[in-house]
Amino acid sequence: MAEIVIRNTNERITGEDNVRAFLNSQEVVYEHWNMEKLPADLRENFQLTDEDKNRILSIYDEEIKDLAARRGYKIWDVITLSESTPNLEELLKKFEEIHTHSEDEIRAIVGGKGIFIIKGSDEVGYFNVELEPGDVISVPENTPHFFTLMDNKKIIAVRLFIEKDGWVATPVADPQFK
Template sequence: MAQIRIRNTNERIEGEAEVKAFLDSQEVVYEHWDANKLPEALRENFTLTDENKAEIIATYEAEIKDLAARRGYEIWDVISLSDVTPNIEELLKKFEQVHTHTEDEIRAIVSGKGIFIIKSEELGYYDVELEPGDVISVPENTNHFFTLMDNRQIVAVRLFIEKDGWIAYNIDDPDFIKA
């Protein structure tokens, strides 16, 4: 289950209902899929073949299509990141830049852990720590970035409205302090 840490106060929010209520107040979509649907062989596999990725999409096809129908997503894919990912450090540097998009950014975590750092106008930056089953959508034009947690392993389904995927618009935000 996702957890939230508000950076300015170090307050933590835990529990599905509390996390959902907080994220709803920030206009961030949060849902939970059944992580146990993923075949055992894929749960800790972070070096996926195209066939593995297709199996993940097929496993969550109903959830993906439901979310796509409700939110207007046109395409989706699977991303896998770990220390064996080529150029992982360069990718993380790119991901760890505060930015916005002209469409929402969504991740459905199927294995591993990740974290969205999101800016709230009222609260400043807060961390949303995600684990398998967590689905989050950061609204368009919201300062944020996504990165790996200490385990440095994640597999996630990404959904897009634009067929070319997201275009990041980097933001130099003096309010952001890397934790």
């Protein structure tokens, strides 16, 4: 289950209802998928084949199509990152820059852990959303944020897009980021 850390105060928000209420107040969509549906051989496999990725998409087809219908997504894929990913550190440096997109950025975590750092309202400032399998989050368009891996450096996520080219990041220099 996702947890929130408010960066200015180190306040931690836990519990699905509390997390959902906080994220809703920041206009961030949060949902949860049933991880029981995912076979064990796909849960901790961070070197997925294209066939494995297609199996994940097939297993969560209903959930994906529901999100797509509600939010206008047109394409989706599965991404996996781990220490065996070529140029992982270089990729993470690119990910770990504050940016915005012209469409919302959504991740459905199906393996490993990840973290979004998102700029909230003026009274909240930046906050971390620590994600684990089953967590689905959508950061609103034009909201400063970045996504990275947690200490385990492993993740499997379904990504959904409106634009065929995926997200195009626009860097943001924000002196409020700590």
